[in-house]
Each structure stands twice: as C-alpha cells, then as structure tokens.
Amino acid sequence: MTKNIVIVGAGFAGVGAARNLGKHFKKDESVNITLIDKNSFLTYMTELHEVAGGRVEPDAVKYDLQRIFHRLKNVHLVTDKVMDINHETQQVMGEHDTYPFDYLIVTAGGEANDFGVKGVKENGFTIWSIEAAERIREHVIDCVYAAAREHDEAKHLALLSFVVCGAGFTGVEMIGELTEWLPELCKEHKLNYDEVSYHLVEAAPSILNTVTEVERERAVKIMEKQGIEISLGDGIVAVEKDHIELASGKQIPSYCTIWTAGVKANTDASTWGFEYGRAGRILADEHLQANGHNNVFVAGDIAYYEDPNQDGRPIPQIVQAAEQTADLAAENVIALMNGSELKSYKGKYDGNMVSIGGRHSVSLLYDKYHLQGFFSTLVKHAANVKYFLSIGSLYYAWTYVRHEFFKIEGGKNMFGGHLAAHGNMLWLLPLRLYYGGMWLIEGLKKCFGMFGGSSWFGDTLVFPFEWLKEEVVSSASTAESAEATTEAIKQVFAFNYTHGEEPMLVFKEMPNWFASIMKFFMPNREVAFFMQKFMSVVELAIGLALIVGLFTWLVSAGTVVLVSMFCLSGMFYWANMWFIPVAIALMAGAGRTFGLDYYVMPWLGRIFDKWIWGQPKHIYKEHKA
Structure with missing residues (x-):
C-alpha cells in the first residue's frame, strides 16, 4: 500500500525535509513524496538584499527545484498554491x-x-520574496532617475533619501547594499552623491539583538563610516508616500x-485548521508535531515551539533553525511510520x-x-x-561562487572586484594563437621532424x-645512447631558448616518488x-x-x-616555464x-544540462499513476 508524504513549502525547511525523506526511501517504491510550492524554485532568502540592492541579478538567488532533486526520483515536484488543508479527509487542497x-x-x-x-x-x-526584492530594486532606480530630473530642491533630496525600518540582520544588510549601489547610480545619472542620505530606524534601543555588544559596536562603526544615520528607540508610526513619521x-x-x-x-496558513501562536506561527510540541495532529509536523519559520534548550525562547526564524527542524520533522515521520x-x-x-x-x-x-572584515565575509560565503x-x-x-565572485560588477565583494570575469x-x-602555434610546431617537430x-x-x-637505459640494445654503445637521449631532450621545447646560453632544467633529476609513478606506467x-x-x-x-x-579550458588545463x-x-627548462601561466x-x-x-560549449552545455538535470520547468505537476 502506497504511503503519501506531502511537504508544503519549498524553502530551506521544505527542501531539507524532502531531501532527507527522498534519500531514506530512495529504494522504497511504496512511499510517495510530494513537495508543493507556488514557485518552481528555491529562493535563497538570506541573499534577497543583494538582489534588492543591485549587487546580483534575480536569477542569482533562484535555484530550480529540478536541479536539486534530479537524483531523487521519488520526490515529485508540484507547482501549486495551497488553499486549504482538510484534516478529516487528509487532503491538501491546491489552487x-x-x-x-x-x-x-x-x-x-x-x-x-x-x-x-x-x-x-x-x-x-x-523584502520577503524574490518579487518584493525586484520591486525594491526597480523603485530605487526609479527614485534616482526621478531625482535627476527634479527641479524642486526639497523633493529632489527626498527622492535621494532612503529609509530602512528595522535594524535586525535584514535591515542592516539592506542598508549596507544601498550604500554600495547608490554611488554607481548617481554617477550613471550625473547626480551629486553627497546629496544621498541613508536612515536606519529601529524601535528597540539597540541593533542586531541576537549578537553581542562587540558585533553591534563594530556594525555601528562601519555604518557610520558609510554615512548611515541610525535612529534607535524611535519606531515608525506612519509611512507616507513622501515621508515617514517617527514615534518621537x-x-x-x-x-x-x-x-x-x-x-x-x-x-x-492562517485558515489551514491549526492552533496558532505568536505572529501566526503554528503551535507544535517538542517532536514538532502540530498540536492536535499526530501525523502532521511543522518546520522552519512557521513552527512555534518554545525550546528549553534555548532558555524557553521560541525557535528562531533563521536558516540554521529551518534546517534543524526539517531534519527532525523528516526523522520523526520515518519514526512514526516505523x-x-x-x-x-x-x-x-x-x-x-x-x-x-x-x-x-x-x-x-x-x-x-x-x-569582522575579510575573514567574517569569507566565513559567510x-x-x-x-x-x-x-x-x-x-x-x-x-x-x-560564480555570481558572488566572478560576475559581480563594481567591485562589490570581499576581493574588490579583482576576480571579475567580465573582461x-x-x-x-x-596569445591563444601564439601559444597554440608553439604546441603545433613542437608537435610537427616530434611527429614529422619538421622545423x-x-x-x-x-x-x-x-x-x-x-x-x-639499462635495456639499451647491444648494437649501440652506452655513450652514443646517452648522447642521443640528451639531444632528444633538448627537442622537448627547443623553440624558445636564450641564444648563446645553456638552458637550465627545472629538475636535474627526477624525484623518487615521481620515478615510481613513471616506472609503473612505463616499465x-x-x-x-x-x-x-x-x-x-x-x-x-x-x-x-x-x-x-x-575545448580551450580543458586543453589549457x-x-x-x-x-x-x-x-x-x-x-623541461626554466626558459619555457611561461607555458604554465x-x-x-x-x-x-x-x-x-x-x-x-563560442558554438560548441553552449551546445554541449544544453545537451549535458538536460541529460544530468532533466528539463527545468516553470510549472511542475504531480505524476499521476
């Protein structure tokens, strides 16, 4: 009898739970796993600020589910919006x-x-979805564009004033992205960057409340150096089209x-028939079972459980918690089945x-x-x-890695753009033609004795x-053989010697460990x-x-x-070591x-892409028996 496991939501928690269950039941055809999400991709939520702040393109944080689950054929992907859950008939109703x-x-x-x-x-x-991040990106560009054409001084400055409400991780990261992006936009639109202002507003008395005072002080120092005005203990009470009003x-x-x-x-999820706690999160017990539903588990940001291991604080809405709750939910489903x-x-x-x-x-x-600084950023990546x-x-x-280091424009990463691949x-x-000509000449010399x-x-x-050398035939003397071999060695790459000087070998004698390898392959x-x-x-x-x-990359390697x-x-001689760089x-x-x-690599890429990952789609549908 087939057992159906349905997972609603393909975020960090949903993907983690689906992968764990898919791997566990990989050889069990009686278990059917369905992963439902309104999108056909995983949105890398922790990097949305990079899209909103113009650092990376939207596709840099969208990871197609087919590419993630291509090896787990028992995980069926469904692109649908869940409208309700009927707990009596045990059915998830999608749109x-x-x-x-x-x-x-x-x-x-x-x-x-x-x-x-x-x-x-x-x-x-x-900024809680890819669509929202793209809207911010477009609006920032629109504001700068409008400011460049605005004659009224007050409105001009208001268009160049950017406010972020909330000094948690997302707020600090968002305002940081803006400070690196706006100089580029101002230069592009011929604006004076000194007219741009940044405001970080927080109702609490401090920023980044989940870290220590050390991190807070360092973050404040960095932001103040970037020209960010930080308002603490003074929350926003109204957001108007052209201004905000603070509690003060x-x-x-x-x-x-x-x-x-x-x-x-x-x-x-507010109408899906669960018991709800603070901020509409679904109440769960220590096993992450939804209250009153033994066969339903919750994980990720939507799960509310006050963890005794964390002094009774509710599960934090962070990626680490999403992954850990997903792992436990999957484990407990397996345990329940067994x-x-x-x-x-x-x-x-x-x-x-x-x-x-x-x-x-x-x-x-x-x-x-x-x-902080380089090493902190390195750990994050x-x-x-x-x-x-x-x-x-x-x-x-x-x-x-490609998006964060090689496709970044404007030097907006930890290496300051030195790894950019847009040259x-x-x-x-x-250089390619010259280098190829060198190898061709050497090949012609060795194959046909040319040049x-x-x-x-x-x-x-x-x-x-x-x-x-020990196997030299009797018809040739050892001295003759040695002389011939030495002359032949000079022909390895004899095309590029310094005239009048004897070239120096990189290694006069072969290392013992390499000699053992060569003796194995050429006995x-x-x-x-x-x-x-x-x-x-x-x-x-x-x-x-x-x-x-x-195949230039492979051949060069x-x-x-x-x-x-x-x-x-x-x-090989030092005179020719330029071959490697x-x-x-x-x-x-x-x-x-x-x-x-230019023609072959994209063609092969399309073939291998389809062969390895399958065909990515905008809409995935459940496989019907």
Whole structure:
C-alpha cells in the first residue's frame, strides 16, 4: 500500500525535509513524496538584499527545484498554491489540484510583519520574496532617475533619501547594499552623491539583538563610516508616500521606505485548521508535531515551539533553525511510520553573520569567536557554499561562487572586484594563437621532424629514465645512447631558448616518488616508445585545438599537467616555464573569441544540462499513476 508524504513549502525547511525523506526511501517504491510550492524554485532568502540592492541579478538567488532533486526520483515536484488543508479527509487542497497525504510536513515559511503600522502596505516596501526584492530594486532606480530630473530642491533630496525600518540582520544588510549601489547610480545619472542620505530606524534601543555588544559596536562603526544615520528607540508610526513619521514626532522625507521590522507566519496558513501562536506561527510540541495532529509536523519559520534548550525562547526564524527542524520533522515521520520513538527538538546554532555591503561584515561564531572584515565575509560565503553541498548540489555551489565572485560588477565583494570575469576576451586571442602555434610546431617537430627537430617516431628513446637505459640494445654503445637521449631532450621545447646560453632544467633529476609513478606506467622500452609517439600526437592535437579555440579550458588545463610532468621528468627548462601561466590565462574563456568554443560549449552545455538535470520547468505537476 502506497504511503503519501506531502511537504508544503519549498524553502530551506521544505527542501531539507524532502531531501532527507527522498534519500531514506530512495529504494522504497511504496512511499510517495510530494513537495508543493507556488514557485518552481528555491529562493535563497538570506541573499534577497543583494538582489534588492543591485549587487546580483534575480536569477542569482533562484535555484530550480529540478536541479536539486534530479537524483531523487521519488520526490515529485508540484507547482501549486495551497488553499486549504482538510484534516478529516487528509487532503491538501491546491489552487489547481488536490493532494492526499498520510503524513504531512508544513514548511510554508513566513512573510513580512508590518504590525499594523499605517501606510506600510500602501507606501512601503517589504523584502520577503524574490518579487518584493525586484520591486525594491526597480523603485530605487526609479527614485534616482526621478531625482535627476527634479527641479524642486526639497523633493529632489527626498527622492535621494532612503529609509530602512528595522535594524535586525535584514535591515542592516539592506542598508549596507544601498550604500554600495547608490554611488554607481548617481554617477550613471550625473547626480551629486553627497546629496544621498541613508536612515536606519529601529524601535528597540539597540541593533542586531541576537549578537553581542562587540558585533553591534563594530556594525555601528562601519555604518557610520558609510554615512548611515541610525535612529534607535524611535519606531515608525506612519509611512507616507513622501515621508515617514517617527514615534518621537520627527519626520524624515523619503520616497523609498523599506520595511524589515519583523516577520510573521505565512498568512495563507492562517485558515489551514491549526492552533496558532505568536505572529501566526503554528503551535507544535517538542517532536514538532502540530498540536492536535499526530501525523502532521511543522518546520522552519512557521513552527512555534518554545525550546528549553534555548532558555524557553521560541525557535528562531533563521536558516540554521529551518534546517534543524526539517531534519527532525523528516526523522520523526520515518519514526512514526516505523513505530519508533519520536525525537525531541534541541536547537543548537553555530553563530550569526551579517554583511554590511559586499566588503564588510561582522560575525559571532559558537558564541565566542568575534570576526569582522575579510575573514567574517569569507566565513559567510563558506557557510552558503556548505549549504548547497549539504543538499547535494555541486552545481549550485559553483553557481553561487560564480555570481558572488566572478560576475559581480563594481567591485562589490570581499576581493574588490579583482576576480571579475567580465573582461574583454578579445585581447587573449593573439596569445591563444601564439601559444597554440608553439604546441603545433613542437608537435610537427616530434611527429614529422619538421622545423629542424628530431622525430620521436624514430628508434631513439628520449625519456632519460634509468630503468629504460639499462635495456639499451647491444648494437649501440652506452655513450652514443646517452648522447642521443640528451639531444632528444633538448627537442622537448627547443623553440624558445636564450641564444648563446645553456638552458637550465627545472629538475636535474627526477624525484623518487615521481620515478615510481613513471616506472609503473612505463616499465619497459616498448611501452616507453608507445608513450613517446602518443605524446607527440597529443602535442599536435593541443596546438590545433588552441588555434581553432576548441575545448580551450580543458586543453589549457591539460597543458599545465603535461608541462608539470615534463618538469618532474627532468625534461623541461626554466626558459619555457611561461607555458604554465599562459595556459592558466587562456582558461578565462579565450576559446569563445573567434573560436569554436563560442558554438560548441553552449551546445554541449544544453545537451549535458538536460541529460544530468532533466528539463527545468516553470510549472511542475504531480505524476499521476
């Protein structure tokens, strides 16, 4: 009999629970797992400020679910909006279909909480979805555009005044992004950047309440240096189109107010038949079972459980908690199915990290290590990469690195843009042709004895390995053989010597460890002669591939390996070590400029993409039996 497990919500918690269950029941065809979300992708919520602040494009935080679950065929993806849950018939009612369940995990997430403050919905901007982040991005651009054309001085300055309400992690990160983006926008629209003002407003007496005073002081110092005006203990009571009003009576002119002051449970879940606690979160027991529903578990931001392990505080609405609650919910579903004892939730959080733009951040790790600057930012990126590896997605781990380091414009990351990959590859074309010509010439010399070289297809063995010298045939003297071998070695890359000087070998003698490897692969002269001819053809192929720009990255990487082997074999000179840095430089994409890689690599990418990940879709539907 088929057992149906339905998971509502494909955020951090939903994806984590689905992966754990999918891996556990991978070989059990009697278990059907359905993951439902209104989007066909996972939104990387902790990086939405980067989209809103113009640092990365929207697709940088959207990770297609098919790419995450392509190996778990028992996890069925469904793109639908859940409207209701019938606990009596055990059915999840979607906008487009109905999904029966035996076990249910609700991970519907949260949304912005405006606490009923006047004008937030009408005039403010929240940041709790990719759509909201894109709206902020567009509105900031619109404000700058309008300011550039506004003749009224007061309105001009109000258009360049940016307010963020809430000095938690999201608020601090959002205001930090703006301070790095606005200089670019002002330059683009010929505005005086000195006219831009930033305001961070917090009703509480301090910022970043989940870290220590050390992090708070460091964050304040960074923000003040960036020109951010911080207002503490003075919350917003009204958001108008052109200004905000504070509890103290103060008004701040602004056409852009971004609300990050709080989070509550997804309001869609408010009619799903559960008991609800603070901010609309679903009440759960220590096993994360929804109150009154033994076969329903809750995880992530929507779960409300006061954790004794954290001094009775409710489960925090952070990624670490989402992952841990997802793990426990999945484990307890399995335990319930097996009739085993359920486990209790014990939250343990490794630390908190907050970025203030792409170059600055502060961190508290394991409640004792205080980091800032480069190392803090490095830890933050490492944690994000670790997340993708934890869900088995090497593809998205690389995608994250590519967006954060290689596609960043304006130097808005920890390396100041030094790793940016938006350079003009046209200037690598002459180098690629020259380098390919060098390999082609060497290949022609070795294969055909052209350009004054000695062919490696003759009866002279060029490898200067002692175990091969011992097998020299009796018709040739040892002295003659040694002289011939030495001359042949000079032909490895004889094209580029300093005239009048004897070139110096990188290694005069082969290291013992490498000798052992070579002896394994070339135990006798017959094998050595084959390898000698084979390498000649390889060099010829490398030259041709580089000249036409085909598989340039792989070929260049191969040349680094080949040159390294020549060096270790005592057959390569310092005069030609430029081969290695040139090969590394060509790996930057040199084959896409007037090369076949421009056509071949995208074509192969589409083929392998579909073969490995399947066909990503905008709408996923449940597989019907």
